[in-house]
Amino acid sequence: MNTYIALLRGINVGGQKKIKMIDLKAMFLNIGFKDVVTYIQSGNVVFKSDAQEIQVLEERIIKGIADTFGFDVPVLVKTKTEIAKILQESPYNKTEDLEANRIYYVLLKEQPKQDAIAGLVQQDYPNELFSIRKNCVYLNCIYGAGKAKLTNNIVERKLKVAATTRNHRTMLKLLALSD
Incomplete structure (x- = not known):
């Protein structure tokens, strides 16, 4: 399994696009990611996946957020090595x-x-x-x-x-x- 870091843009800012980190973690687990850890309220998630394609991971997370929370959020996924x-x-x-x-x-x-x-x-x-x-x-x-x-x-x-x-x-x- 590979370790990735998802960076969500524009959540929990000024009362817009509110997502509790416990709910975000649950969503990541529900869409099949493992060892999910969130960090502070601004949308930082460390997780593991067998997937190799960054774009596929980003699209999966974007869809998961839209399906679960009802709004679109830009997402960047980076590897540990990239960070x-x-x-x-x-x-x-x-x-x-x-x-x-x-x-x-x-x-x-x-x-x-x-x-x-x-x-x-x-x-x-x-x-x-x-x-x-x-x-x-x-x-x-x-x-x-x-x-x-x-x-x-x-x-x-x-x-x-x-x-x-x-x-x-x-x-x-x-x-x-x-x-």
């Missing part, structure tokens, strides 16, 4: 930034096109540093995410790919839970 590599390749690893919770990972569903990357890179986001890689936009929010201008929605719009954002602590926890 470990994303963390390892981060250009922002100063202890003070990590401890101050300034580092975020905008995880991309697919690799953006070069012209879209060029368009985003030309933009100026004061007090924010960012670096775009194949499947992640690394973000260092100097004054915290609450004051950041480069949001998940802007990344999706500019790069024309689906994305979801997690902070450094959450990424570390998901990696630890996948062991």
Whole structure:
């Protein structure tokens, strides 16, 4: 069995698309996944499956959520190896930034096109540093995410790919839970 990490976008935010984690875990078990563990209310699920195709897993989870909860939720599935590599390749690893919770990972569903990357890179986001890689936009929010201008929605719009954002602590926890 392979270990995967599902990242749901936009649940339990502002009273919209509410899903209790106990119910989400039950749904994952009901659609055939094993060793399901959820982490915090923002939709992070570590699970095991014999399936190999990420797209098949994402579609199965999206359908399970629609059938169980009655709404659509974008879902990204990553392997433990992918999460470990994303963390390892981060250009922002100063202890003070990590401890101050300034580092975020905008995880991309697919690799953006070069012209879209060029368009985003030309933009100026004061007090924010960012670096775009194949499947992640690394973000260092100097004054915290609450004051950041480069949001998940802007990344999706500019790069024309689906994305979801997690902070450094959450990424570390998901990696630890996948062991």
